[in-house]
Amino acid sequence: MSIKPMIWDDSVLRMLDQRVLPAKETWLELKTSDEVVNAIKTMAVRGAPAIGVAAAYGMALAAKNGEGREDAGARLTASRPTAVNLFWAIDRIKSLPTWNFDAVLSEARAIEEEDLAMNHAIGRNGADLISEGWNILTVCNTGSLATAGHGTAFGVIHTAHDDGKRIHVYSCETRPRQQGLRLTAWELLREGIPFHSIADGAAASMMRAGKIDCVIAGADRIAANGDSANKIGTYSLAVLAKHHGIPFFIAAPSSTFDLRLASGDLIPIEDRDAAELTHIEGVRVAPEGTQVFNPAFDVTPGDLIDAIITENGVYHRPYAF
């Protein structure tokens, strides 16, 4: 039942290809750090904690193949710019006393196991904020696929459901890449959690109609003042939640915090390829010549976030971690 987005298997990183879910369950077999870089860049694996784990195993493959530690670290670091868990995991591996396959693999396994444990703790801490009968709005995919398992925002939903609370989820599609419609729906179906998928633009009128009791999202990087970068559209939901008096929560492990940054204005936001919007399943839907602005993330100011749920507990405004 438990979903894992990647499995270390002898000397190969087996990775569930999230680009083709839910239509196909295809497992990639990655044998070099460059293959891991490519998997992160092309989003075969995505989700801030999951790319941290993938990068750690990428370092293990680099050590195994006799690559230089700095070189492998630099290539993996350059794979995506916004999620800080990626850099955190690479730095952790790089700071090992020796550049040795067994040691690196052991640390990568530890990063994976700790992430899973953190997500269960996040779920436990967050579930106490969720009341019986609530309709919970979420965005993107923050489930097992986005982490080492259980999930962050999804982990809170997961734990509340496991606690026997009657909850119902509204899952935003999350254009352009539709992680909500494709991946979160897939996980919710597997877990047997009741839900409806909605278009991103439908969230506001559902709030106005009193159909949403809280919003919960993940994060790719959290600055020292609580400003949180997450999937494009998250900030929109935070403003809408504020307007409608609905609590807005962020759930993330401590590896997501970047306390060197005073505010979210300093978080680099990745612009992705126009084809993510103009093409679907390889078919062009926009007319030839259409220019696109396609930021992958936005930043929600801490003052719109009612609680930040971590493995260490629940933080409230004003944020000081």
Add this chain to the structure above:
Amino acid sequence: MSIKPMIWDDSVLRMLDQRVLPAKETWLELKTSDEVVNAIKTMAVRGAPAIGVAAAYGMALAAKNGEGREDAGARLTASRPTAVNLFWAIDRIKSLPTWNFDAVLSEARAIEEEDLAMNHAIGRNGADLISEGWNILTVCNTGSLATAGHGTAFGVIHTAHDDGKRIHVYSCETRPRQQGLRLTAWELLREGIPFHSIADGAAASMMRAGKIDCVIAGADRIAANGDSANKIGTYSLAVLAKHHGIPFFIAAPSSTFDLRLASGDLIPIEDRDAAELTHIEGVRVAPEGTQVFNPAFDVTPGDLIDAIITENGVYHRPYAF
């Protein structure tokens, strides 16, 4: 250059099939009122003013084919529930003194010509609200395709551009049916108006970054207090515009007003098929078993609308028409 979504051609209503734009320019040849009903239901023609015009020509086909006036009117009335222009056009035809093909066709032509003239007047009235150099956010398609020509919200953009104002448009994709990404982009390219398409979820962060100077949307029905039903996601943009201090405008002809309704709470909102969200280009993207909530429209309260632009002038809060 001028785009027309339908052309009466001898005894046939030729209609540009908007379901396959921009990939294909296919003209349907409609010869019965039932074919018009089907074209409206399946959204071969869409946009509140355009479906009003289509229904009027549907009545002409009914008269030509010897169908009963009440029966044809009832079938066309039942084709879609939210846009009031549809009922307005049918009622106007039904109130003709005789049920006679030449008279009905003449009235349908008048409805079409008046709509085109109203849109030019809307464009003129609205363009005065648009300043040189503005970045204008819009949603769905409100252009020539949605009307008898020139457009409503798009008509304002159109006229401002024709006036020589340096403007730039951000066009929201408008899931689920992507009228912004498919149709508005197609019209903007044809008119040579500079634009970028964006995911619906990206609007908020663009407002926060100061990249949006105003939002302008169409309407499918406007109640006596200014509450305006329009494409799902419009209300979201209105809340976001308010939060960021950005003016939010509605542009619509007087045929869109339903002054019998005291407020927008009384406007029926159409729920459409789940497949609009779960499938794209006929390909399933959501997992089997995904349930969907898919309202086609939302209602923006009048108190979030800074101006309602009509052919008769520009109205401001508090609304009294």
